[in-house]
Amino acid sequence: SFSPLSVVPRFRCLGSLGKAAPSTSQLSSRLYGTLLAPEANQQLITEPLRHPDFFNVKELFSLKELFDARVHLGHKKGCRHGFMEPYIFGCRLDQDIIDLDQTMKHLQLALNFTAHVAYRKGIILFISRNRQFGHLVEVTARDCGEYAHTRYWQGGLLTNAHIQYGTGIRLPDLLIFISTLNNVFEPHVAIRDAAKMNIPTVGVVDTNCNPSIITYPIPGNDDSPLAVELYCRLFKMTITRAKNKRKQMEVLYGLQNKGGGDGNAGSHLSSVQV
Amino acid sequence: MAAAVRRVLRASRAWSAAPRARAAPGAQTLRLIYTTTAVQKRNVAASGPEKYTEAFIKNQIEEFNLGKRHLANMMGEDPETFTQEDIDKAIAYLFPSGLFEKRARPIMKHPTEIFPKQKAIQWGEDHRPFHFLFYTGKQSFYSLMHEIYGKLLDIQKYEDHLRAQSLLAENRKLINLIGSRWLIKEELEEMLVEKLSDHDYSMCIQLLERLVTLPCCGIEEEYVLKFRRELSIQLKKMVIEPLQYDEQGVAFSTGEGKRKTSRATAVIYDNGSGKITVNGVDYLYYFPVMQDREQLMFPFQFLDRLGIHDMICTVSGGGRSSQAGAIRLASARALCSFITENEVEFMRQAGLLTADPRVRERKKPGQEGARRKFTWKKR
Numbered sequence: 001s002f003s004p005l006s007v008v009p010r011f012r013c014l015g016s017l018g019k020a021a022p023s024t025s026q027l028s029s030r031l032y033g034t035l036l037a038p039e040a041n042q043q044l045i046t047e048p049l050r051h052p053d054f055f056n057v058k059e060l061f062s063l064k065e066l067f068d069a070r071v072h073l074g075h076k077k078g079c080r081h082g083f084m085e086p087y088i089f090g091c092r093l094d095q096d097i098i099d100l101d102q103t104m105k106h107l108q109l110a111l112n113f114t115a116h117v118a119y120r121k122g123i124i125l126f127i128s129r130n131r132q133f134g135h136l137v138e139v140t141a142r143d144c145g146e147y148a149h150t151r152y153w154q155g156g157l158l159t160n161a162h163i164q165y166g167t168g169i170r171l172p173d174l175l176i177f178i179s180t181l182n183n184v185f186e187p188h189v190a191i192r193d194a195a196k197m198n199i200p201t202v203g204v205v206d207t208n209c210n211p212s213i214i215t216y217p218i219p220g221n222d223d224s225p226l227a228v229e230l231y232c233r234l235f236k237m238t239i240t241r242a243k244n245k246r247k248q249m250e251v252l253y254g255l256q257n258k259g260g261g262d263g264n265a266g267s268h269l270s271s272v273q274v
Numbered sequence: 275m276a277a278a279v280r281r282v283l284r285a286s287r288a289w290s291a292a293p294r295a296r297a298a299p300g301a302q303t304l305r306l307i308y309t310t311t312a313v314q315k316r317n318v319a320a321s322g323p324e325k326y327t328e329a330f331i332k333n334q335i336e337e338f339n340l341g342k343r344h345l346a347n348m349m350g351e352d353p354e355t356f357t358q359e360d361i362d363k364a365i366a367y368l369f370p371s372g373l374f375e376k377r378a379r380p381i382m383k384h385p386t387e388i389f390p391k392q393k394a395i396q397w398g399e400d401h402r403p404f405h406f407l408f409y410t411g412k413q414s415f416y417s418l419m420h421e422i423y424g425k426l427l428d429i430q431k432y433e434d435h436l437r438a439q440s441l442l443a444e445n446r447k448l449i450n451l452i453g454s455r456w457l458i459k460e461e462l463e464e465m466l467v468e469k470l471s472d473h474d475y476s477m478c479i480q481l482l483e484r485l486v487t488l489p490c491c492g493i494e495e496e497y498v499l500k501f502r503r504e505l506s507i508q509l510k511k512m513v514i515e516p517l518q519y520d521e522q523g524v525a526f527s528t529g530e531g532k533r534k535t536s537r538a539t540a541v542i543y544d545n546g547s548g549k550i551t552v553n554g555v556d557y558l559y560y561f562p563v564m565q566d567r568e569q570l571m572f573p574f575q576f577l578d579r580l581g582i583h584d585m586i587c588t589v590s591g592g593g594r595s596s597q598a599g600a601i602r603l604a605s606a607r608a609l610c611s612f613i614t615e616n617e618v619e620f621m622r623q624a625g626l627l628t629a630d631p632r633v634r635e636r637k638k639p640g641q642e643g644a645r646r647k648f649t650w651k652k653r
Contacts, residue, residue, distance in 0.1 A: 123402060125409055135423050142406045149410050157411060164411055170401035172409065 040253040047249070048119060055119070055245060057111040060237055061230075063100055066107075069230040071220040072098045074207030084207050087219035096207040098219050110202045110216040111238045114174065117200075118146075118242035122173030125149055126235075127190050129182040133228045137178050140232040144239040147172065149190075153182070158193040177203035178231055179222040180214065204231055326389050334385035341382065358383070391467050414466040415474060419481060425494045426485045433490050447492025454502040456482065461503070512627070514610045514618065527611035531603025533630050536592030538600035542608040546584025548574075552601065553588055566598035573606040573626055577613060603629060 048054040066072065074080075074088065074096030089099035117124060124146040128137045134150035141148030149157075154164070161169050175194050180203045182188050187210050194201045200215040204222045211217040221227040342361060346353040349364050361382050371379040396413075397403045407413045407420070436442045457465070459475040482501055485491055491498070517525045525544040532538070550557040550570060561567050574580045585605060589597045606626040610618050621627050635644035642648055 121400070121402075135420065135427070138407070138420055139424075145406075147403065147406050147409050149407070151410050151412075151416055154411055157409065165396075165408075168397075168401070170397065170403075 040257050044249055044253050045120065048116060048245075053108070053112060055112065055115040055238065055242055057115060057238055058108055060111065060234055061104075061107065063104060065230065066100050066103060066220075069226040070224045071103060071227045071230065072100050073221050073224065074098050079208040081208055081210055083210055083212055084205065084219065087205075087211075088207060098207065098221070103218065103220050106216065106218045107220075107234075110218050111234060113200070113216055114176065114202060114235060115238045115242040117174045118144075118239045119246045121246070123147060123170065124174045124176060124239065125172035126176050126178065127153075127188065128178035129153075129188060130179040130222070130228075131183070132225070133178060133232075136228065136232055140236050144236050145243070146239060153189050155189070158190065158197050158199070171197060172199060175199055175201045175203075176235060177201065177214070178228060180205055180209045181222075326392060328394065331385055331389060334389070338382070338385055345382070393467060412468055412470075412474070414468045415470060415478070418466065419478060422478075422481050422485060425497060426481070426488070429485070429488050429490055429493060432493060433488065436490070442489065446489045447495075448489070449486055449491055449495050449498055451486065451502065454499075454504050457501050457503060462501075512610075512618075517611050525612075527608045529604040529606070529608030529610075531600045531605075531607060531629070533599035533603065534592050534596035534633060536589060536596040536600040538587055538589040538597065538604045540585055540587040540601060540604035540608050542605060542612070543584040543586075544582070544612070546582065548581040548583070550585045551587070561594070561598060563594065566594055569595075569598040569602045570605070572602060573609055573621070576621065576624060576626065577609065577617060579609075579612075583609075583612075599630060602626070 072089070074084075077091055077094045077096060080088070080096055084096075087099055087102050089097045091097065114124065124141075124144070126137050126141045126146065126148040128134060128150050137150050138148045156164055158171060161171055175190060177188065177191070180188055180191060185208070191201060191203070191213050195213045201213075202216040203209075203211075203214040203218065204220050205211040205214065205217045206220070206222045209222075211219070218231075220231075342356055343353040345361060345364050346356040348368075349360075351360060365380055365382050369380045373379050396405065396408055403409070405413045405417065407416045410416050433442060436445055456479050459470060459472065462475060462478065463470050482498065485494070486498060515527060517527055519525055520543075526541055528539060528541045530537070530539050552560040557567060557570060561570070571580065574583060587601050587604060589601055591597075592600065603626075606621060610621070610627070613621075618627075637643055640648075
């Protein structure tokens with residue numbers, strides 16, 4: 001039921017240098033540190049894009065798991081944000097209930113996108129300004145080998161990067177928001193900054209959040225410990241899975257290259273599918 | 275103001291996307307634009323402090339070591355055992371400087387002491403940063419907070435584990451914090467090689483304090499002690515000299531005192547009759563005024579030892595009253611050797627053992643004296 005367009009990751013055109021420019025100007029400049037020949041590179045990159053769920057993220061979660069982790073519980077009716085109404089299943093005793101079927105769909109899209117970004121060696125930045133889960137998010141990021149920012153957001157971290165960090169900096173390719181609000185219950189500044197810098201965002205939006213600018217919103221609870229632990233676990237599993245897959249594919253194409261490039265690439269791949 | 279300068283700008287085809295055009299490769303068209311020289315001058319101040327590369331620092335260290343050996347040869351010393359103190363002495367000898375400011379004089383120190391510590395490049399060949407908190411901007415500080423909080427959680431888990439087995443009451447392990455202080459902000463900045471704000475520093479100390487309040491914090495004792503410094507300031511305990519005995523076997527003791535610009539030394543002998551000699555002259559003739567003689571007698575009167583001791587003192591500097599005050603302090607200090615601890619405490623509380631800190635305040639320009647201003651004239 002997924003159309004191919006919704007599954008293809010919306011990466012910005014490689015010619016755009018809205019972020020700090022790398023030294024090379026070739027089309028394959030995004031592939032930092034790969035040692036394969038350009039033709040194998042192309043294969044490596046485009047192969048996952050031909051399948052709707054190349055990394056099989058669907059099997060990582062189920063509706064029952066989401067329900068047990070209390071992902072469907074939203075805030076009270078008074079806190080509801082207007083743009084969240086399509087995602088809300090109903091309201092019981094003044095408490096909003098989020099539609100888990102839609103959550104499943106959005107979660108699958110978001111995890112798939114994250115996996116593709118991790119597969120292509122993108123930099124992922126986890127953001128959460130909820131003090132209860134800051135440590136957990138940092139630990140998750142460290143275990144994946146990615147980055148985290150759960151502290152006070154200084155104004156120009158993305159938009160003024162050359163001055164903040166120095167020249168030659170590479171900005172994150174994906175931002176994941178475990179909680180889109182900051183400590184004063186306003187939308188996190190990073191959502192707007194990422195939109196300015198053409199960086200895609202994935203975010204867990206609760207009933208009091210604004211989902212409009214976020215590229216891949218995931219309607220769900222961001223306040224319960226169980227729910228947040230579930231999200232962290234899911235993101236960690238997808239990222240590690242994608243990175244392992246990448247290593248497998250590199251080995252595969254490396255061997256193939258050494259073997260002289262025979263035409264059995266397709267059959268190899270079908271056997272390797274996780 | 276500045277002369278207009280014709281400048282040829284290389285622009286790419288996509289000239290509408292202005293910020294990207296500068297970085298885009300392959301200049302296709304040449305375009306004449308007029309700018310001023312002010313625009314061309316690079317803003318040197320805004321580029322930040324000078325960055326020292328690793329190669330540069332290594333170079334400097336090699337030069338320093340070579341120079342040290344040359345200096346040792348020049349001074350006729352052994353190059354192998356030439357310490358930093360020897361270097362300082364040699365430089366002071368070879369380059370005598372009359373400059374007042376000590377920091378402006380020539381120095382020769384190891385490059386690590388001269389060039390401030392800076393961070394190396396934070397990312398690898400693929401431009402991925404090494405540290406997982408790089409994008410926060412203050413990676414060392416936040417990773418420290420993360421570490422401390424992690425240890426706090428570990429201690430809490432350990433406590434829960436003990437509590438489940440009801441062993442918590444016996445296994446309390448606290449850290450001894452007496453005699454030490456937390457790091458100050460400058461020391462923490464030096465440790466992290468990063469600038470901190472006051473708020474950050476106070477947050478860090480609060481977190482450490484919270485960690486220390488846990489009952490089982492002894493597990494992480496050596497980690498916490500890294501952030502403590504010993505308090506080296508000991509309370510200056512007054513040393514009471516023991517009595518000395520001269521040839522006749524008479525006990526005596528000496529004391530020194532000062533007041534304003536007067537300096538006095540007093541020697542008090544036992545088995546005396548209350549005679550006081552000042553600079554070889556009897557005190558009645560040296561201090562004609564009653565008030566000064568009362569000052570001399572006060573320590574003895576306080577201890578009820580008026581006719582018991584003899585005193586010989588020398589005094590110089592100051593005026594009549596300050597000399598009397600100086601001798602009073604000197605005799606009180608000398609008397610401490612003859613009396614009990616309690617009486618010393620009484621003397622201290624009476625103010626006999628405290629040097630009077632008041633000195634003459636200088637005259638300021640624009641005023642007639644130290645405090646007196648010139649007469650105010652309405653017109």
